[in-house]
Amino acid sequence: MxxxxxxxxxxxxxxxxxxxxxxxxxxxMFVQPSLQGEGGVASKDVVLNETLGLWVRLYLPSSYLQQQTEKRRLPLIVYFHGGGFCLFSPAVPDLHNFTLKLTQSVGAIVVSVAYRLAPEHRLPAAYDDCITALQWVSSHAVDGGDFERDPWLHSHADFSQVYLLGDSAGGNIAHHGVVRSGGVEAWSPMKIRGAIFVQPGFGAEKRTRSESECPPDAFLTLQHSDACWRISLPVGSNRDHPFCNPWSDGAPKLEDVTLPPLLVAIGGRDMLRDSNYVYCESLKQCGKSVEVMVLEEEGHAFYALKPHCQSSERLMERISRFISSSPSESVIDITDVA
Structure with missing residues (x-):
């Protein structure tokens, strides 16, 4: 050995x-869900596929558990966490606490997906799990189906107001899940109204300036990023594989895919900063709707590491505004500099 x-x-x-x-x-290292609620939010785990080990953690404002009168249905957020495709789950304290805050701040139901991890399950396993999770959610919007219905979604979710959220690797997963499934129109009658990508994880063989200048003490370093790609991409692939570089040869033509309006949050001190700019500009050139929020002083995963800092609060406010405003189909270019 x-x-x-x-x-x-x-x-x-x-x-x-x-x-x-x-x-x-x-x-x-893990936090258990609580039906009694934490900070006004109840949570529980639901297994989608026991054989694959695929499960989700649901979050619901506690007031909806004991409702005695008719309440309005809530927007639904399907969340894919970060971790370089190889680490973490919805039960990790930082991610669990972020999702609690998201649920409370936005006033939404959140489905946090525990997708399969590399290297035991290399990509596209996480993309397949993304699609399965969306199939499960969308099954609640129609009669019948192959999935067992969850009472929280069945009773309280507004399936005409569904949003995707992904941070770091999770943004990559949500992007590819939509592309591989044929775009947002494939999920009718469920309506995916928008997607929020926080420091989404894309790259290429050619180094960007922010990658080359990344300090060795950053939370996400170039060395760490490269290691994640090595153990997550199909064996023998490099960072120009379409899973990493959506603009490489062989990648789907995104101008032909119906993507939802996007809000992309970029950290000014994040190693992924420049690849995030390239992603946004390329999508806008394809005629896609993209809002850009730049938080100049922040590095990678600030929203989980510093959940109460001013930038994290501004991010949560912007997510809430993006969801409540129901973005239009027109191209939007809004840049906030922290």
Missing amino acids: DSEEVENMRGLLKVYRDGTIFRLENPR
């Missing part, structure tokens, strides 16, 4: 030359 480490993700995930994989699975 060759016990040499070939990849080490901050001690949480280790990959060895002989193919052995170690994951740190300490129960104290």
